Amino acid sequence: MSKVLIAMPNIGGIPPKVASCLFRLAKRINAVSVAFLDCSLIYDARNDFALEAINGGYDELLFIDSDIIFPDDCYEKLKALDADIATGIYYGRRGKHNPIIYKEITPLRPTQDGKDFIPAEPKPFDEIPEGTFEVKGCGMGMCLIKTKALDEICSISHNAPFEPYMGLGEDLAFCYRASQLGLTMKANSYIPLGHIGEKVYTANDYAL
Numbered sequence: 001m002s003k004v005l006i007a008m009p010n011i012g013g014i015p016p017k018v019a020s021c022l023f024r025l026a027k028r029i030n031a032v033s034v035a036f037l038d039c040s041l042i043y044d045a046r047n048d049f050a051l052e053a054i055n056g057g058y059d060e061l062l063f064i065d066s067d068i069i070f071p072d073d074c075y076e077k078l079k080a081l082d083a084d085i086a087t088g089i090y091y092g093r094r095g096k097h098n099p100i101i102y103k104e105i106t107p108l109r110p111t112q113d114g115k116d117f118i119p120a121e122p123k124p125f126d127e128i129p130e131g132t133f134e135v136k137g138c139g140m141g142m143c144l145i146k147t148k149a150l151d152e153i154c155s156i157s158h159n160a161p162f163e164p165y166m167g168l169g170e171d172l173a174f175c176y177r178a179s180q181l182g183l184t185m186k187a188n189s190y191i192p193l194g195h196i197g198e199k200v201y202t203a204n205d206y207a208l
Helices: 016-028 042-055 074-079 149-158 170-180 202-206
Strands: 004-010 031-040 060-064 086-087 101-106 119-124 132-134 144-146 185-192 194-196
Touching: 004 016, 004 042, 016 031, 016 074, 031 042, 042 060, 042 149, 042 170, 060 074, 060 119, 060 149, 074 086, 074 144, 101 170, 144 149, 149 170, 170 185
Parallel strands: 004 031, 004 060, 086 185
Antiparallel strands: 060 144, 086 144, 101 119, 132 185
């Protein structure tokens, strides 16, 4: 049986809907610890959780953001993907409400003449595949990471796997490092997640 650390970085209160989801999930999983961390820098919180998972002898780290609503069986569904990094799909709260998954990540890089830089370019999916599929990047709002994978990424990042890198924020910088190591990243479109904003954003908003 896996020993799981559920980690929720938090810079404010936890909405009641999220707290209810978290309570039901924690009751459902055996050998689980739930940790909260208030931190003004999100990547510092994620780095601290990563080291806690490694040093605490956990098999997996499950990140859940405090603005994500999720089903009771999300852990089982993520674990069934059998990936180093497994994610559900949630949608942005602004603009076109795009899904927070990417099929390619390119960090900031110099132009051919070396006189300027090309911005970092996370490439979104044109359409979301059905079922399970590979990704190169994702948000950490609902993400299950094997501790063995965390350890590998820590080894190339001076124990700061979520440190922003070359124009990439903490989540995509982590995913970029994982891809450089050949670690597997998978998503599943059948894990329904909601993203709390002025309303709960779902796949229906993206379809509009």
